[in-house]
Amino acid sequence: MIDPTLIIVVIGVAAFAISGVIAGARQDANILTVLVLGVVTAIGGGTVRDIILNIPVFWVKDFTIVWIAILSSLLAFLFSSFFRERIWKILRYADAIGVAFFTVAAINKTLALGHTGEVAVIMGFITACTGGILRDLLTGRPPLVIASDELFVTPALLGAILYVLLLDIAPQYTTQWSVISICFIIGFRIIAIETGLQFPKWLQMRPGKQAKK
Template sequence: MDTFFYWFDHLGVAVFAVSGTLLAFRKNMDGFGVVVLASATAVGGGTVRDLILDLPVFWAYDPTYIYTILAAAFTTILWLRLRDYIHQKTLLIADAIGLAFFTVMGAQKALEAGFPAVVCVVMGTVTACFGGMLRDVLARDIPMVLKGELYATTCLVGGSVYVLLAPYTALTALLAGGLVTLLLRLAAIRWQWSLNVFHEHNEGHR
């Protein structure tokens, strides 16, 4: 099972690296910009998670993650060279898939380290959201986590599903938590679901 989690984590890194590369393409960045954006997206959240939990930063002691990022970025570049345009929805879908992977993997790592359930859910959310937030800031976009549609909330729900099911069956928990996160995020994009707490107001009226 540890081997499965390991390669599942690599798959999540690859998906978020693709997401970073897609945004770099839309912003007309050079090769260095592609690598920076792909890397920040792929390992930013996991790095923050490990630092908060006082654990060894995962990619620092296992450089194969760096090779995964480079391979994913290079493959995406080859694919993009055949296209003149990439639709914004493609980036949103790639980001949603990465969100699902990292939510459950972040929660799993915290759970494995013996942290309380609520901390595991929060760490899953941090792992999933921070890399994308860093990507968007570097690209001078409004971070997706701050936009109207549900984003971090989907991670909290998916992470909770994983933590609740993990004591019974690890594989089912992983798949269920990831699927819930993905479906919620895709539904939020499709139907523009949000959690509005303020009514619309006019700045001119006091």
């Protein structure tokens, strides 16, 4: 039987690789640049997670993950002309999928190592955000984590907390809770994208008149 966590990792890697390629397409990048962006985006978060947890880096242990990232990047590059008109929205959708799957995968891995739920939530959050941050920095624009107008990191954080709570209540339903949490994160993020959902004004920092000059 195929390990559900492996499926989650593979989908997350593919989604993040595609988001990296889309970001590169906005910069008219060449195929080599696209491959670099796709692979770095796909494996960046998991690499940082494993370094923090002091365990073998996941793609070093199984290089198949890198090949999946390369293949996904190539496919996205070949078909990039079909979605160029809506490239910004597709980038955010692909990012939402990668964030959701990587959050759950990181929590599963952290809990399997015997760490607490609190640590698992933080590792899920770090894993979900790091790949996108590296992608955005490499393409020379502010990371979506801080530059996005609508809610970006909140769905991942709330989804991570939800997943850990569900596992604590009924750990025998890991697969079901994984699906629910992934759908929650993706659904929440899509609603934020489509509606421009934000925190209330009183929970946002707004520049004063002097800062706007």
